[in-house]
Amino acid sequence: MKKLHTLSHQDWSQAGLLKEILAVEGIACLIRNEQLSAAIGELPFTECFPELWVIDDEVFPRAKLLLAAWLKIPERPLQGWVCPNCGEELEGNFGACWSCGQERE
Numbered sequence: 664m665k666k667l668h669t670l671s672h673q674d675w676s677q678a679g680l681l682k683e684i685l686a687v688e689g690i691a692c693l694i695r696n697e698q699l700s701a702a703i704g705e706l707p708f709t710e711c712f713p714e715l716w717v718i719d720d721e722v723f724p725r726a727k728l729l730l731a732a733w734l735k736i737p738e739r740p741l742q743g744w745v746c747p748n749c750g751e752e753l754e755g756n757f758g759a760c761w762s763c764g765q766e767r768e
């Protein structure tokens with residue numbers, strides 16, 4: 664069993680949603696620390712964050728990919744592009760040409 668993800672705040676509903684999304688893909692998960700939520704105030708804050716654990720190590724890499732897609736973390740920087748109007752080379756994070764205003768296709 665491997666820890667997939669620790670949610671950044673005490674969002675148990677999001678943890679549950681993520682668990683369901685992975686379950687649909689055939690990946691069984693556990694949410695841990697759940698039982699500690701009742702003890703908030705007696706434990707360090709971070710100890711109560713929900714953690715998502717993948718039960719089967721073999722599907723862990725796939726779970727990781729699904730999680731990344733779900734969190735919308737780009738795996739690599741956006742590709743640069745060349746403005747079709749004026750030929751300006753632009754970085755991937757530009758949605759439009761800064762030179763002539765042409766929108767990215």
Ligand SMILES: [Zn+2]
Nearest residue numbers: 746749760763
């Ligand atoms: Zn342009």
